[in-house]
Amino acid sequence: MKDTAMIIPTYDDMLAAHARIRPHIRQTPVRTSDHLNELTGAELFFKCENFQEPGAFKVRGAANAVFGLDDAQARLGVATHSSGNHASCLSYAAMRRGIPCNVVMPRTAPQAKKDTVRRYGGRITECDPSTSSREETFARVQAETGGDFVHPYNDPRVIAGQGTCAKEFIEQTDGLEIVLAPIGGGGMISGTCLTLSTLAPEVQIIAAEPEQADDAYRSFHAGRIIADDAPKTIADGLLVPLKELTWHFVSNHVSDILTASDPEIVAAMKLIWKHLRVVMEPSSAVPLATILKNKERFAGKRVGVILTGGNVDLDRLPWMAG
């Protein structure tokens, strides 16, 4: 949907999204841990988006795009390129509406991710692991199918959908002072900005980013989008750069961007598994990692953390040897 690319979604779009997607998503629970509170000195509230049926918050934006299509477009389905949670969440949403979903994925993507997309009825077209191959392949697939392009984050429908998470979070908790979410392309952070800037403008929004993929941090401080070529971090959901639409929200509403190293991210992930007893992926541990290394900033505060996703290869956990 090229024509919507720089339409800035509004608070009303987010409200409409919530009404539209409610039958298709979970209102995920908020969990707490006395022990993590003691460790950090803050009062932490974890919004468990890893408990969405397909395992990530991205089902919100995907469902908003899929269920917002008119019948004519819906018959042609949707299409995207992604090797991560967006692909499986879009397939899941399309399956619920009973429409086609075409996904272009690098042939090198993990088998488990391909299996999940197929389990939800997504049709995968493989490309080489390069930007040019991906773009060529995607153009061909889209031309052949007529599927509506749903970008993983640079799409107003997607951002309005992701914003529904912050709405629930505010409704489920009292007096949050800060909300943290990981930042990759910026879809969840943008949705959070969209919602909180109207619903709870007193709440600070802090984005958390891996040191080894800190393009949003550098963009934030440079005042313009900086994109890295091929960042490498254990937080593999956060490799992609900001785009115009997410930059709009980040540059206007985010209070700060904090970073953490890969070892700090893995340590935080293990703490969450051990004390919150939820299965989440490395990307979702970045906020706690940044809280632990900036304790004075969060001490005594009521802090919301969005656990963005829970799709992780149980046979290759980051603390497993080789």
Place this chain on the structure above:
Amino acid sequence: MKDTAMIIPTYDDMLAAHARIRPHIRQTPVRTSDHLNELTGAELFFKCENFQEPGAFKVRGAANAVFGLDDAQARLGVATHSSGNHASCLSYAAMRRGIPCNVVMPRTAPQAKKDTVRRYGGRITECDPSTSSREETFARVQAETGGDFVHPYNDPRVIAGQGTCAKEFIEQTDGLEIVLAPIGGGGMISGTCLTLSTLAPEVQIIAAEPEQADDAYRSFHAGRIIADDAPKTIADGLLVPLKELTWHFVSNHVSDILTASDPEIVAAMKLIWKHLRVVMEPSSAVPLATILKNKERFAGKRVGVILTGGNVDLDRLPWMAG
């Protein structure tokens, strides 16, 4: 409390327990997974007792015992022998009341379990890993401290406490037809029987047991308690035998006992981690393992499963090599 050993707890005891422990436990959420429903053909509801702060349902019975003590006894504290969740949950409850908790543990118990007990202020006295050493050491500790003995399961206060889980489960769901819980000593199953036999007598209660520690299964069919010497199974929370009080409930109210092999238990555990995205221990996976191998029995039914605990060594998961 020898004098209460064969007092059968009543439904009113369970209600009193719930009122007493409510400030000290979590009303744990009930989770579902479309994918696990598809796999089994049943409609499954998982009660997440692994989300209790100390990680197991045993905080219910422990808190009921601790907060039911009169002030004179409370000053002397509580005592138990356990190398598992009962030790940490009793320490946790005692810490909340601010009273001493003495725990006798074999010196061979995992360091992580000792660390947890100490984190909650429990005082550990080590014994040799034999029944005689444990009993001698415990007698000495109890004589020295005067701590009230809270047995891990053969105690009416403990069973009344565990029964509060089934009460919440019925309140949180509609029309459960079967409830499954793992069985070791039988504390959770007995509490479930205590509650459901009055509150929802139409609900079948099925106990799930590791094949490699199937003493309850054999007791159930023999009509008398059979205890094994030293069973070995990955489900290390289920090694202990039934005692008089739990045998009373099992023999009167349990519909059936189903068993699963260790590989089946590990496979079920991995399914729960992957699709429910919660961290739970092997013992808690036995019910799903038995459902998967007896699908016809559960197909189309609304089935409650109690996920009893979530304390597991993340560095030694059962599917990790070596």
